[in-house]
Amino acid sequence: MTEHVIEVRDLWHWYLRGTPLQSVALQGASFTLDAGEVVGIMGHTGSGKSTLVQHFNGLLRPHRGTVRVCGSDLGDPKTDPRPLRRRIGLVFQFPEQQLFDPTVADDIAFGPRKLGCDHAEVRRRVQGAMASVGLPFDAFKDRYTFGLSGGELRKVALAGVLALEPEVLVLDEPTAGLDPRARRDLLGALRSLHAERGTALVFVSHNMDEVAELVERVDVLAEGRNAFSGPVREVFREEARLRELGLGIPAAAELAGALRARGVALQGDVLTIDDAVEAMWTSLSSPAA
């Protein structure tokens, strides 16, 4: 059996364990990720998505079950998770709240400097990271962090993680609270990151449209367990089950469903806007029904 980059099996986690306020967050969740994959994790609020991804770089340790990342066993308390944090980049929800340096470039340079890179290497990494998120280096490097717009801040925060040049990028609700243009930019940046560097992506979201657009395979979590999983097209065929879990299907898929209900014959699965346009052109040019 080949080694997965991330392999989680039967993972349990409790918050405030051993106190009267203890609550269970994960009850036997599993997850695997291979190099270069793009995987989505979907689930309703409180389903354990964020808890699960915090195990990937050793911020949380398994209370029960196994977590193996890049070949090291995080269930072993002697395993030092710090080297893993360079390889698995984790971008938290609302990451712009973690910025602290007055200028953009210095904040992005925090990670590489902590890695002990020399000046030239730090500069190269900061430039690279800013280029991947679409921030022009010369225009932004000396801008004040606290004077940027929300979308720009989000990009700076993302660049701060990308500057570590991780093999796997885990993003927890990366587009929450962004306007449509900033969302599109961010998804575009992620897509090209995957295409150019082969970075594996774990995309945590409950925005169905973005999941449909970006990822290949989806894991659906509910109450700390895997509800079901599979290739994105198959998962979105299970509309009834998704609705039951407080999720839904992409807007384009809903539109297609409504059109079919009115007797328009659309071919194939419709998940994204592109799919929808394609299907409508086909159905208009060959009005078989």
Place this chain on the structure above:
Amino acid sequence: MDEFEFSRGITIGQFIPGTSLIHRMDARTKIVAFMILLAGVITTPSYIGNGIAFLMVLVLVAISGLPLGYLVGGIRPILPILAVYTLFNFLFLGNYDPTGSAVLLRTPVSIGPWEFAFTVTDNSMRQTAQGVFRIFDLIMLSSLLTLTTSITALSKAIESLLAPFRVIRVPGHEIAMIIAIAYRFMPTVAEELERLMKAQASRGADFGRPGGLRFVQRTRQLVPITVPLFVSAFRRAEDLILAMESRCYVGGAGRSAVALDRLRRLDWSALAVALVFTLALWRTPFPL
């Protein structure tokens, strides 16, 4: 153990709902009764008296139904200070004993130019033991109060207890509001701190190695956390102001309560028990 879970260790500011006798008491009763009990704890000079007071605290914990271990957990952070304090008291307090009680131990020590003595007298030993008991009782009683009382009830109680002092211009309502807000946000800030530490650790920050006495490095490690923590605290404060003002909050003047709770029989009996206990503790001539 989980590296970043701070909220676990914070028992202060938490409220654990329940239905025990102590939970059901009025918050004013609890504050006053605990103050009366504390008066008893700090006035009894005897070993037996202190033991009885400590037992009383344990009985109260048992009545409240809270796990004893969780309450004791709140003491853990101050244990090192308590240990040093107790050790110093034990060794040196006897040097300054004005009562002239029996000297149990006296060892002169000289290290280089310094000359001093370890002295333990009957009275200093008593005071050392009392110090430990009092701190334990104090912390247990005050955590018992906050763990069994919701913040709303607590701030209402403080406001109503401070009401008589309005004639000398004590802003009771404002004090209660400040306490309530401070308590309300303690767990929130702890959570925020946890999140920030995790986020910065994901970017390569390292909080794991204390490195002995390297204060400068340790302090510099904290910059990536404290800056965002303050930024978000200010942002939160501004949001709170907006939220309060948009609900027409203008301070205490002219505000009245929805429910006027009168003290019930349970409250009066609790107060009476506390008073009797304290008086008895104070008046009983314990042999030791």
